Amino acid sequence: MTLLAAASDLLAREGLYLDERRWDDWLALYCEDCTFWAPSWLDEEVQSNDPERQISLFYFSSRAGLEDRVWRIRSGQAPSLVPIPRTTHLIANPVLDDCATGDAMVVRSAWTCHIYTLRNRTQHVFFGRYEHHLVRLGGDWRIQHKKITLMNDFVPAMLDVFCV
Template sequence: MQSESTVDVSIRDLKPIQFDIEMLRNIEQFLFREARLLDERRFWDWDDLFSDNGMYWMPHQHEQENPYDHISLFWENRMLREVRIRRLENARNWSQQPQTRTAHLVGNVTIEGRDDYGYLVVSATFQVSEWRLEQRQLSGRYTYKLLEQPGEDWKISLKRVDLINSNDILSNLEVFV
């Protein structure tokens, strides 16, 4: 286990692992369910997919090594995710009138290997159609560090969201990508 202050975000030097099609399908279903929770605005259920010290990271630069030496679009622990969820659900939040709607498309799921802490590293491509008064497209690559829970589902230790246009001028990113 690693603490929030020592989160290893590296995805280099991974140890290859043997896996079967059942494991891949299980991970795909986990990622598809995560996307559906976001599309259905079930943010609390989505947040429960994270481990207690799980982090949500959206780098600002392509190939950004870490969130410590450069600004990020998001670097959120559980507390910051919960603050955002409460804001999104607040009936007086004018920036969610009307509410943002999304449709996530997740594909090219790949098991990359294990990191030094034993987390399973998985990547996937994504496209998100987002609408709130006008429609926009977001796309890129997700990279996850997943914690295996014996007899339970996976837990997200790290979700890295690399937008293809992360260093572009973006209007507010209200909901989670």
Template sequence: MTRQQSIEQFLYRVAELCDDQEWDGYLAQFAPECEFHIPQWKGEHEITVDPKREMSLMYYPDRTGIEDRVFRIRTGKSAACTPMPRTLHLIGNVRCSDREDGQVQVRVNWVTHFHRFGESGHFFGTADYTLRDAVDGWQITRKHTVLHNDRIDSVLDFYHV
């Protein structure tokens, strides 16, 4: 298997773990220091850049933010996630490039279809991942997602992107 194929398979597996709501396996794909960011649109073609100084749809400086969301899902402390929607993540146009620090920069296009309360919808966009080679495969050290939907008429959470 080529490196490109192994990265594609890794990303498909991450999507599958999320869709199957296998939260422990899903969280294990993210390094503890992993930054998770979904910037907000400033205008028609410009997004925010600095999550510490500008608005974001979602920003976690490390994995604990996603862990907290999973905790709320598991304990029923998130009304927005009760019941959990069914999701289906589709990933395409996977492009990889080497970084000077030995990690790999990966850009993908994605669509997530979801269904909840008899209603279906979708989110779509691009995602930039920074991956490092780990003992048993790849691990995400950064996920930066740009949501291309013009209007968000549903709850948006980590499992939608």
């Protein structure tokens, strides 16, 4: 498999696992010391670029942050997640950075996430761009760093980790 094919496969699997709520499979795509980051917009043009000094939509400095969110989704204790909104991710246009090697690569892509909220029968589409930093661990590609740019950050009522 070419590097681009391997990257595309991982991106598609991430969308699949989220949409099928295979949360453990989703978490297993991430390195334990990963970072998961969705910057906020500072104004019409500029995104936040420093999670230590600026608010992010999501910033987790390890997989434990994602694990907390998965626990919450599964808990049945969060009104915004009962029933869990249905999602479909479409991930397209993957482009590898020039520095890609057999051990590490950066892939940029475009995404949309369609969300159907059963509680009030409304639907919404979030969309944006991904930047995945992938590393090969024991033969498998894993996510070391994921940056999510959310283009439409005017949020109707809720937005969880599986909605982007």
